[in-house]
Amino acid sequence: xxxxxxxxxxxxxxxxxxxxxxxxxxxxxxxxxxxxxxxxxxxxxxxxxxxxxxxxxxxxxxxxxxxxxxxxxxxxxxxxxxxxxxxxxxxxxxxxxxxxxxxxxxxxxxxxxxxxxxxxxxxxxxxxxxxxxxxxxxxxxxxxxxxxxxxxxxxxxxxxxxxxxxxxxxxxxxxxxxxxxxxxxxxxxxxxxxxxxxxxxxxxxxxxxxxxxxxxxxxxxxxxxxxxxxxxxxxxxxxxxxxxxxxxxxxxxxxxxxxxxxxxxxxxxxxxxxxxxxxxxxxxxxxxxxxxxxxxxxxxxxxxxxxxxxxxxxxxxxxxxxxxxxxxxxxxxxxxxxxxxxxxxxxxxxxxxxxxxxxxxxxxxxxxxxxxxxxxxxxxxxxxxxxxxxxxxxxxxxxxxxxxxxxxxxxxxxxxxxxxxxxxxxxxxxxxxxxxxxxxxxxxxxxxxxxxxxxxxxxxxxxxxxxxxxxxxxxxxxxxxxxxxxxxxxxxxxxxxxxxxxxxxxxxxxxxxxxxxxxxxxxxxxxxxxxxxxxxxxxxxxxxxxxxxxxxxxxxxxxxxxxxxxxxxxxxxxxxxxxxxxxxxxxxxxxxxxxxxxxxxxxxxxx
Amino acid sequence: xxxxxxxxxxxxxxxxxxxxxxxxxxxxxxxxxxxxxxxxxxxxxxxxxxxxxxxxxxxxxxxxxxxxxxxxxxxxxxxxxxxxxxxxxxxxxxxxxxxxxxxxxxxxxxxxxxxxxxxxxxxxxxxxxxxxxxxxxxxxxxxxxxxxxxxxxxxxxxxxxxxxxxxxxxxxxxxxxxxxxxxxxxxxxxxxxxxxxxxxxxxxxxxxxxxxxxxxxxxxxxxxxxxxxxxxxxxxxxxxxxxxxxxxxxxxxxxxxxxxxxxxxxxxxxxxxxxxxxxxxxxxxxxxxxxxxxxxxxxxxxxxxxxxxxxxxx
Numbered sequence: 033x034x035x036x037x038x039x040x041x042x043x044x045x046x047x048x049x050x051x052x053x054x055x056x057x058x059x060x061x062x063x064x065x066x067x068x069x070x071x072x073x074x075x076x077x078x079x080x081x082x083x084x085x086x087x088x089x090x091x092x093x094x095x096x097x098x099x100x101x102x103x104x105x106x107x108x109x110x111x112x113x114x115x116x117x118x119x120x121x122x123x124x125x126x127x128x129x130x131x132x133x134x135x136x137x138x139x140x141x142x143x144x145x146x147x148x149x150x151x152x153x154x155x156x157x158x159x160x161x162x163x164x165x166x167x168x169x170x171x172x173x174x175x176x177x178x179x180x181x182x183x184x185x186x187x188x189x190x191x192x193x194x195x196x197x198x199x200x201x202x203x204x205x206x207x208x209x210x211x212x213x214x215x216x217x218x219x220x221x222x223x224x225x226x227x228x229x230x231x232x233x234x235x236x237x238x239x240x241x242x243x244x245x246x247x248x249x250x251x252x253x254x255x256x257x258x259x260x261x262x263x264x265x266x267x268x269x270x271x272x273x274x275x276x277x278x279x280x281x282x283x284x285x286x287x288x289x290x291x292x293x294x295x296x297x298x299x300x301x302x303x304x305x306x307x308x309x310x311x312x313x314x315x316x317x318x319x320x321x322x323x324x325x326x327x328x329x330x331x332x333x334x335x336x337x338x339x340x341x342x343x344x345x346x347x348x349x350x351x352x353x354x355x356x357x358x359x360x361x362x363x364x365x366x367x368x369x370x371x372x373x374x375x376x377x378x379x380x381x382x383x384x385x386x387x388x389x390x391x392x393x394x395x396x397x398x399x400x401x402x403x404x405x406x407x408x409x410x411x412x413x414x415x416x417x418x419x420x421x422x423x424x425x426x427x428x429x430x431x432x433x434x435x436x437x438x439x440x441x442x443x444x445x446x447x448x449x450x451x452x453x454x455x456x457x458x459x460x461x462x463x464x465x466x467x468x469x470x471x472x473x474x475x476x477x478x479x480x481x482x483x484x485x486x487x488x489x490x491x492x493x494x495x496x497x498x499x500x501x502x503x504x505x506x507x508x509x510x511x512x513x514x515x516x517x518x519x520x521x522x523x524x525x526x527x528x529x530x531x532x533x534x535x536x537x538x539x540x541x542x543x544x545x546x547x548x549x550x551x552x553x554x555x556x557x558x559x560x561x562x563x564x565x566x567x568x569x570x571x572x573x574x575x576x577x578x579x580x581x582x583x584x585x586x587x588x589x590x591x592x593x594x595x596x597x598x599x600x601x602x603x604x605x606x607x608x609x610x611x612x613x614x615x616x617x618x619x620x621x622x623x624x625x626x627x628x629x630x631x632x633x634x635x636x637x638x639x
Numbered sequence: 640x641x642x643x644x645x646x647x648x649x650x651x652x653x654x655x656x657x658x659x660x661x662x663x664x665x666x667x668x669x670x671x672x673x674x675x676x677x678x679x680x681x682x683x684x685x686x687x688x689x690x691x692x693x694x695x696x697x698x699x700x701x702x703x704x705x706x707x708x709x710x711x712x713x714x715x716x717x718x719x720x721x722x723x724x725x726x727x728x729x730x731x732x733x734x735x736x737x738x739x740x741x742x743x744x745x746x747x748x749x750x751x752x753x754x755x756x757x758x759x760x761x762x763x764x765x766x767x768x769x770x771x772x773x774x775x776x777x778x779x780x781x782x783x784x785x786x787x788x789x790x791x792x793x794x795x796x797x798x799x800x801x802x803x804x805x806x807x808x809x810x811x812x813x814x815x816x817x818x819x820x821x822x823x824x825x826x827x828x829x830x831x832x833x834x835x836x837x838x839x840x841x842x843x844x845x846x847x848x849x850x851x852x853x854x855x856x857x858x859x860x861x862x863x864x865x866x867x868x869x870x871x872x873x874x875x876x877x878x879x880x881x882x883x884x885x886x887x888x889x890x891x892x893x894x895x896x897x898x899x900x901x902x903x904x905x906x907x908x909x910x911x912x913x914x915x916x917x918x919x920x921x922x923x924x925x926x927x928x929x930x931x932x933x934x935x936x937x938x939x940x941x942x943x944x945x946x947x948x949x950x951x952x953x
Contacts, residue, residue, distance in 0.1 A: 336664040336667060
């Protein structure tokens with residue numbers, strides 16, 4: 033059912049689309065093409081802008097990470113330099129049984145105290161040999177239990193070890209200050225009168241120096257930078273306390289597995305750009321995290337701005353196209369409207385619109401010329417047809433009058449000679465009436481009443497001539513008397529009935545003339561009780577003269593039928609029915625048109 | 640005619656659309672969401688004393704379109720100073736104002752009367768049961784836990800409870816402590832002191848020297864400082880327990896001057912306070928994140944407590 037409905041809808045749409053105007057087609061097509069092209073371009077530019085912005089932001093972040101890395105490396109190199117200086121320039125050259133390193137240590141400390149918390153030299157068994165700044169070791173603190181001590185003990189002299197950040201708890205502090213430090217340690221050789229013992233050189237780096245490097249980078253924007261060791265443990269993070277407390281999370285363990293470069297990762301439902309850079313010497317990694325949505329910055333405003341431009345452009349395209357389409361198609365529309373007038377039947381060339389572009393004007397002029405030609409041709413054709421019919425009718429009618437006139441006049445002469453004056457007067461009166469109706473002021477169409485009167489007059493004349501050898505009965509429905517008929521169609525039938533049927537009968541012949549309406553048409557029957565017509569003759573009766581083989585004119589019947597066909601359609605005409613020894617019936621079939629109706633329109637014939 | 644109406648309609652729709660878009664563009668910051676503004680009003684003459692709380696609040700605000708402002712009301716200004724600051728912050732557009740008040744009871748009544756409960760919340764100081772939106776450690780539980788710790792630590796005898804502020808925090812703490820030691824070998828003597836420092840030092844000395852008590856539990860900073868200035872020998876068996884958030888208290892513990900320390904986690908309190916605002920005003924679940932700790936010397940430098948006791952602040 034759904035498929036059926038869909039098909040139905042589709043067909044309805046197709047039908048509706050076929051009724052579209054040219055203006056609508058132009059407007060919609062141009063608008064769609066413009067909007068699609070523009071949208072495509074806008075999307076391409078926007079995507080390119082977004083990608084470029086994103087890449088620029090990533091490049092910028094990479095530079096920041098690079099800078100931090102450089103600073104951190106520099107700091108670490110500096111600290112290592114302090115350690116190297118202390119060891120290679122001082123400790124290595126000392127005999128600890130007699131010499132002291134305190135002074136040199138102090139100098140080195142003072143020179144770097146912004147970046148250091150302390151420097152210390154510790155023997156293998158955990159004894160403090162020297163430290164700067166000078167401070168008392170805390171009670172109960174055993175150096176050998178510190179993780180930095182145990183991690184460094186077995187290392188080579190050249191190898192540095194960096195601890196995780198921790199609070200320095202080795203020395204007493206008189207101001208309640210506790211320092212977070214990263215311990216840089218190395219194993220060293222201590223010389224005791226030529227005996228080499230292992231020891232540890234400890235440089236406690238001030239953690240806040242590292243913190244400061246990262247805090248500057250984390251001051252603005254939604255992104256941040258943090259530092260992890262090679263195991264992923266956080267060394268610095270702007271929210272490290274929250275992470276340690278379990279209030280916040282970070283993807284540090286995963287980040288420790290990244291090689292240097294930039295990545296897009298999803299963490300806790302947020303997409304972020306991650307840049308990783310490994311710090312030399314330590315294996316630490318600097319990780320920069322920026323939410324992806326911040327990479328393109330002020331995206332919301334940009335999108336709204338694009339939407340504004342798009343809307344205004346659609347506005348301009350739409351109405352611009354409508355206006356242009358209107359300018360282009362208005363003349364076509366006007367031309368179409370004027371052709372519509374022509375189509376309705378009004379062949380007036382003055383209504384044809386001439387205007388618009390050159391092509392439309394040319395089209396209009398051509399159509400105008402065609403209309404003129406059409407009208408002329410039609411008028412000529414109509415006139416020609418009228419003339420043709422008129423002459424045909426006239427010619428046809430002219431064929432049936434002469435003999436009757438002669439005979440009738442002979443009869444009148446005979447009556448006068450026989451001093452039968454009333455009969456003569458009656459006959460001449462009837463003749464006059466006959467001719468009046470025959471002429472009918474040149475009209476070919478008369479009422480049935482007049483045609484019956486004409487028949488009556490004819491019968492009156494013929495009865496005298498045939499000495500009442502036959503009887504004629506006329507029964508015409510009064511309702512059809514005011515309808516039209518072609519003149520001189522009943523009289524020839526009566527003539528035939530007299531000449532070929534009842535005229536030779538010894539018994540009294542009967543001619544019945546009947547007129548009635550049936551199925552909306554008019555039928556007039558002329559029936560006689562003559563000998564009938566043999567079938568072989570009957571079939572030729574309505575054929576044109578020359579084709580009929582029998583005696584007698586035959587012209588009258590063909591004439592009647594032809595005139596009826598000419599004036600009305602082929603559906604109407606004359607039919608002959610006959611039965612031998614019974615009689616013959618001629619049936620005229622006419623359309624029912626009242627005389628008033630006929631007089632109301634000039635073109636009523638041949639509808 | 641119908642077509643003209645259609646085009647006029649389209650024209651009007653497009654014009655309206657352009658106007659709306661221009662409006663959205665001009666006010667894009669409103670539609671993107673302005674930053675939340677949260678103010679913290681704290682009591683004290685030195686804002687540095689609240690550095691840890693501030694650090695927690697600022698960490699929570701980081702990257703979350705949130706501005707945090709810290710203001711201190713001097714002690715001398717009293718509760719009126721706090722009220723004035725609170726009202727000014729609200730007037731200037733703060734979404735919420737958190738108060739760590741030194742005059743909790745009066746301020747609480749004021750807030751209730753003024754109908755400001757939807758805007759003003761309490762943090763750190765106060766009774767945690769009064770307002771479900773306040774971020775306050777459960778002092779009663781802390782007192783109870785501390786009592787248990789003291790008993791588990793092997794202490795028995797008389798314990799002198801001294802405090803210089805009759806705040807609801809201290810009173811709740813003492814209630815918990817009393818309940819914890821009830822029925823045990825620990826007997827409490829409580830005293831609210833209002834004397835100056837030199838008198839207080841003498842008083843503490845007398846208590847120590849009287850021999851009537853086996854130890855003290857000191858609930859306020861100045862009381863603890865006075866006790867520490869005496870330099871009581873821990874080997875004498877007189878146990879001193881502290882309740883204090885300061886770094887100095889950690890030093891006392893580290894140096895062995897006090898047996899144990901109960902401290903509140905200001906960082907977490909500040910963090911949770913801001914997170915509650917960012918969570919549409921509802922409290923964020925803080926199960927499993929304690930707001931106070933009871934620590935001894937051996938635990939100071941452990942991985943768990945080192946980062947709590949020594950915040951990463953300069």
